[in-house]
Amino acid sequence: MTTKQVNFSSNKELEVIEYPAKVVNVDKMVETLGGIVNISQSLGCEQKRLELRFHPKNPYNKVTGGDAVQSAGLLISVKVRRSKKNRSSPAEYRLCILGHCKRTFTFNSLCDFQFLPLYKQPNDSNLKFNLSSLLPQSITDTDYFAQTDLPLVSLPQIFARVDTTNSTIFRGDQQDDGQNDVLGVIQKSTYDSRDIVPFSMTDVFPERPDLQTVKRMRIKYVSDEQLQKVKSLFEECPIWTRKGLLYESGVSLEKLKCIVPSLSYYFSTGPWRTLYVRYGYDPRKDFKSRYYQTFDYRLRFRSGMSEFVANRKDQLKKQNESPYELSELVQDINYPYFEENKLPRSRQCILRYCDLHMPKIQEMIEKIPSPRTGAICNEKTGWLPAGFDMQVRQIMSNCIKELLRNHYRKGQTHVELDSVDNAEDADAEGDVTFDEDNSDLCREIFDE
Incomplete structure (x- = not known):
């Protein structure tokens, strides 16, 4: 086999259109793309899409848009010459590069929004397509407005809002007992310039505060007495809640926002989430930190x-x-x-x-x-x-239920026994009745 290359280099730049159909008639293909004028406008603009209409004369269909994609390619012409005298001799291939391309128009969007204005005559079962009776042929077409028996064609006001497919795969609902999930953040951070640390078994926790946080206390006029009150609390207990610091120290919330970041870091996830931990203290290494878990x-x-x-x-x-x-x-x-x-x-x-x-x-x-x-x-x-x-939560729920039961038995919700003679027996067995106003409220509390 012999190969000859002719016109190896060509400076002719071409545009590629990947037409999503089998082309039998080139003229009809150009008509579906809007004609030569529309194709030239799309090729001359980098952001304009190439419009494709499978029914050019039917206005009731959605345009399929072709997007320009950066690509590199060559248009090669290959000619094969075989000897007629000697059939056994190898063929000769001649290559000719006609041009190169830098951009390709591809039609990857949906194209199934096509509506045909078909209707039936009263005495005919066949469908008919008569676009002239639905749209005026010109501005001066007065015969269109004189029609009395027009076919009813119900079309949507707009077509689909998007013409691209969504490849998002939604995760199905999974049954879980709630004991195997890492605790996450329940609210947005309210303190500025504090160390927000996600819980990890390998990372190192902060040892000292940022210098800008210490300088901020001077700007906010935090006194030494206020700082010492909060500092003594962290020396007594290494982990605190925000409410606990406010209650025990007596410092205002505005001052505490400046003091806490200089003494502790904040856990956003894990067993000690939403808590403030003293700098230098690692709860992963101290078994006593179980008392301070969230x-x-x-x-x-x-x-x-x-x-x-x-x-x-x-x-x-x-x-x-x-x-x-x-x-x-x-x-x-x-x-x-x-x-x-x-x-x-x-x-x-x-x-x-x-x-x-x-x-x-x-x-x-x-x-x-x-x-x-x-x-x-x-x-x-x-x-x-x-x-x-879960065990602790059940104990607290039982405690609250018992507290409310005793509260109602004192007569604050007009609890009435079934009979006055058997009041002691009814109270021992828990057989009580309530007024209609409070029955819905108390039914769950006395339900064993």
């Missing part, structure tokens, strides 16, 4: 708690306007601990396990066996065993 407790609305505990905004508003209702039963909104004989301060409480003033829970934490030498905490549950938070 405990997220949320009240259920079905248990009738909305009657007593409002959301934070409504509760603060009631405190400013008038004394809060049932204040002897509900803890103060600024109280950072949970007492056994009080209802929680809000519908969602971020606490440490040491903030739960319940002997049973503290005894459970104390009885957790010490890990072996060299053992490290778990990335999801910390130093506590799996399912420990």
Whole structure:
């Protein structure tokens, strides 16, 4: 086989159009692309799409757009010459480069939005296509407006909003018990210039604050006494909640925003999320840090708690306007601990396990066996065993239910026994009835 190259270099630049159909008639193909004028305008503009209409004379179809894609290619002409006298001799190939291209128009968008104005005559079952009866032929076509029996063609006001396919694969719902997920951030950061650290088993935690944070305290006029109060709290306990620092130190929130970043870093994820940890303290290496792990407790609305505990905004508003209702039963909104004989301060409480003033829970934490030498905490549950938070949450729910049961039995919700003669027996068996006004509220509380 012999090959000859002719006109190897060519400076003629071409444009490539990948037509999405089999071309039988070139003139009809050019007509579907809008004609030579429309093709020239699209080729001369870098941002204009090449429009393709499979039915050029039908206005009721969506244009398929061709996008320009940067590419490199050559247009080569290959001619094969064979000897007629000697059929066994090898063929001769002649190559000719006609030009090169830098851009290609491809039609990758959807093109199935095509509507044909077909209709039926009253006495004919065949479909007919008569575009002249639907659109005027010219501006002076008065016969169009004189028609009385026009076919009904119902077309959408707009076609599809997009003409590209979506390749996003949505993740299906997975059943999970909630014990194998890493705790995440529940709210946006409110303190500026503080070290926000995601929990990790390998990374090193900050040892000292940023110098700009220390300078900021001077700008905000933080006194040495205020700084010493917060510093002494971190020396006493290495991990704190924001409410705990506000309650124990007595420092205002504006001053605390400047003091806390200079003494501690903030965990955004993990077993100690939303807590402030003293610089230089690593809870992964201290088994006592289990007392300071995050405990997220949320009240259920079905248990009738909305009657007593409002959301934070409504509760603060009631405190400013008038004394809060049932204040002897509900803890103060600024109280950072949970007492056994009080209802929680809000519908969602971020606490440490040491903030739960319940002997049973503290005894459970104390009885957790010490890990072996060299053992490290778990990335999801910390130093506590799996399912420990569920047990604590159940204990708190039972405690709240018992507190509300005793509250109703005192007669504050007009609880009535079935009969006065058998009042003691009914009370022992839990067989009680309620007024209609309070039945829905109390049904869940007395439901065993």
